[in-house]
Amino acid sequence: MSRKCVVCGKGQSSGNNVSHSNRHTRRKWNANIQSVRINENGTVKRINVCTKCIRAGKVTKVL
Numbered sequence: 001m002s003r004k005c006v007v008c009g010k011g012q013s014s015g016n017n018v019s020h021s022n023r024h025t026r027r028k029w030n031a032n033i034q035s036v037r038i039n040e041n042g043t044v045k046r047i048n049v050c051t052k053c054i055r056a057g058k059v060t061k062v063l
């Protein structure tokens with residue numbers, strides 16, 4: 001599953017772990033992507049959407 005929201009394009013971001021001794025190592029933050037069934041033009045589709053878009057009502061889920 002790709003780690004990118006189909007609606008807003010949010011994906012993973014990167015940065016550093018910083019220890020107590022101030023050493024820096026690279027790390028990444030993954031977006032909270034969920035696989036959701038939606039109704040698009042009468043057909044049921046499964047897309048990857050971030051939870052922020054789900055809560056904002058940008059997609060209509062099929063139950």
